[in-house]
Amino acid sequence: MNNEEAARARVVSTADRLFYAQGVQAVGMDAVRSASGVSLKRIYALYPSKDDLVLAVLRHRTEQWNTGLAKAVAAAGTPRDKMLAVFDFLAEWFREDDFRGCAFINFFGELGGGNSKVAAAVREQKTSFQRHVAGLVRDAGGPGHLAPQLALLAEGAQTTAAITRDPGTAAQARAAAETLIRCAFE
Template sequence: MIDEATARERVVSTADRLFYAHGVQAVGMDTVRAESGVSLKRIYALFPSKDDLVLAVLRHRTNQWNTGIAGAVADAVTPRDKVLAIFDFLAAWFREDSFRGCAFINVFGELGGGSNRVAEAVRAQKASFQCRVAELVRAAGGPGYLAPQLVLLAEGAQTTAAISQDPDTAAHARAAAETLIRCALGDSENAPTV
């Protein structure tokens, strides 16, 4: 018998993969059981409701997102490049075979109107991302209005790339971000080029 932490991780990663590929409502708990190899009784002991499992998947996705953004930002050199690294992260993600858009937007579209807990979790993740972008913009010496504009570009790029199946959407969003940054901060020797 597997320990609780392993069972929880197996169920969450399986549900994440299935929900992301097929949608939350299309995937029953019995499918999660069959794919994860964890009994239904144990799944319900770990996650008393499907909403509880969805929330665990969203926490898992939040950790993946934060780790991905942090890694991209860490590899960038200048403060402006750190802001633009968000779009480089998106570019790599959009090229993954499994890319189906933003899991948070997808889940909100499916369940947000019927589950306050899911809606709050999605809003919290989006607010956290906005705060992270605002920190990067401040570090680059940018004005407060720039961060929400860049967040809109990143969020819009995710949706557009998913619908159009065009991974180059990230490059277009990055070019628009470079223009916004230049307009807000002015041209300098450190300004990114298109």
């Protein structure tokens, strides 16, 4: 990793942590500078605007989500287990000390109405997740209507767990997913 890549990675990971914990609008670029140790001039050379940095954070979050989800699904045995692995992935995430819900939903709620680029990035991530779940359902031989139901259940679990601070929400969502899957295959 060269110096520019290292600086980008440090700025994005720092901004990610700060934005996720405090909200995008509450965190100024000076706070990112202080916490990352990268000069403000360098940050603006890498990310000409705060919006550019927000979009980089969302790309980073997408990579983290996709990697974590793929790992959980790959560890599952049967096609049905792979569908349920989505909820096992959520269960691990909900138990993290810094869990504050879905960053995409949080960013959309905070900025999406006034920032079309953020709204588009969030929509793309959510659409990508829906396509992923649809692929899992297809691989299991399930009906098409099951995929959006499972995706909606996963999205709702994220929001509910963030609000209630109850990691057990993932187990409840998994149990509901098991019921949906069983009924879809009858």
